[in-house]
Amino acid sequence: MNIALDMMGGDFAPLEAVKGLQLYLSADSGAATIFCIGNETQLQQLLQEHNIANDYIKVIHAPEVIGYHESPTKALKEKPNSSISIGFHLLASGKVDAFISAGNTGAMLVGTMYTIKAIEGVLRPTISTVVPQLSGKTGLLLDVGMNLDCKPEQLNQFAILGSLYSQHVLNVENPRVGLLNVGEEEGKGNALLQSTYPLLKENSKINFIGNVEGRDIFNDKVDVTVCDGYTGNVILKLAETVYDIAVHRNVGNDEYFHRFHYENYGGTPVLGVAKPVIIGHGISNDKAFMNMIVTATKMIESDLCNKIKESFTA
């Protein structure tokens, strides 16, 4: 399999991307060929310095970079030779099977929607985050910011997308889906939640267990938690601080608290689009880059996007 990696995205690029690549190769060399997109001169030198120039690495020159504060649509149009534009071109044309970038999030989302496109039947693609659970298992929360306002039918689709990701990428068997609400009883919540509940209940493609509450997210009660992107984004960022708090209280090495460190999941896949796209954190370090590559390989190996297509065709 072939994976395109934007070497110029992220606050510490390209160095951390190179170091991440090195980590990945030392653990899993040969599983994937990595197309490294970025400034060729700069990259060749760094790859050489890190002794990772080999057959599994292809450097693709990108003379331009889309900055963090550029307008996504404008930048994608005006910089066809940016690392992000080239990455989408490689993915859309089938030269690679997945594209990863920790660059401008807006440009990644716009590029995904316009170049890779939503799978037929998917109303709105979504982004998710994995959730460390006390039991050791890994939950999934979605949407975490791509769709701030949601309609019931969208939340119902997020449940399907999240279930398939949980099952095929996180290896959770028959994942339990919960609707994030203010109480457990059916009928709780506002109009959106009350209208979403029966859709989830009648959805034969998921294993709906009912409403769940804020306290259930980190417990082993639910595998896939569905909510609107505003609430999900707030939780995502709040969860990220759990690790910071643990460090502040001198328990940053605790096995559980450490799982809240963003580097351990690295990035968020866009779900519901035709091919695997993974968007990284701006502060991505080497481990984050490595884990994004690992996630990409799992998405490719599990053939997730086709499983989603099948589910939405059936």
Place this chain on the structure above:
Amino acid sequence: MNIALDMMGGDFAPLEAVKGLQLYLSADSGAATIFCIGNETQLQQLLQEHNIANDYIKVIHAPEVIGYHESPTKALKEKPNSSISIGFHLLASGKVDAFISAGNTGAMLVGTMYTIKAIEGVLRPTISTVVPQLSGKTGLLLDVGMNLDCKPEQLNQFAILGSLYSQHVLNVENPRVGLLNVGEEEGKGNALLQSTYPLLKENSKINFIGNVEGRDIFNDKVDVTVCDGYTGNVILKLAETVYDIAVHRNVGNDEYFHRFHYENYGGTPVLGVAKPVIIGHGISNDKAFMNMIVTATKMIESDLCNKIKESFTA
């Protein structure tokens, strides 16, 4: 000052209420007279057993109790001699200055709205939770579940109510108000957040610092965080599990993590109504009851409700 305490509310009532009273009296005897509402025979015996029958305790007999699963409106109508009904009667008639109960939350909310009523000009009263901050300070988050869907003008009022509570009860000088959003920049968020931002910006009664994110809630960046009641409720319950997680990871005694234990704040005041009402957690223990009494005394001493009235008249 006089405070009415529903001794029959909460999973471990009346024993924990009595023990909480004992804790309060041993620390702050004489500051307030507590009207203990409940089964007189049962209460007299427990008070005697705990040696807390004194001049600062008045037992008010309530032959009925509103159960957890009773319909609030129906129960309030059919049980005028329940501890909750009597509490509201004492508060409305001016015999006491505050009312505390850990009983049926719905009955407490309905009773508050119909008996104590919203302050003129307040569109929707709100409930809040205190937030332990890493700096040692105490933040405030609202709404946490009373208003699941909100309009911009309501969020704008929550900002005023929260500021006054933060200033007068939590003793935060010139509290910084933040709007919980998915990014810091003005213009971020959905239609609700985009419409709320200018109202907060132009509101001369508050010290608005702009949008804040999930990561800022536990940091010393904002004192009063405003959001809709759905998102706030999810965060409230999620924050409560931080203590459980800490216990699970053997750091429950950590000074900071321990502040997430619900018993340390005990209950949530209803803000924007004419008199102090505090609603407790169903699982309230002795410390929770003690802290609810302490919060009630602070609300009375600071004359918070009149300060809110003045602010909404001005």
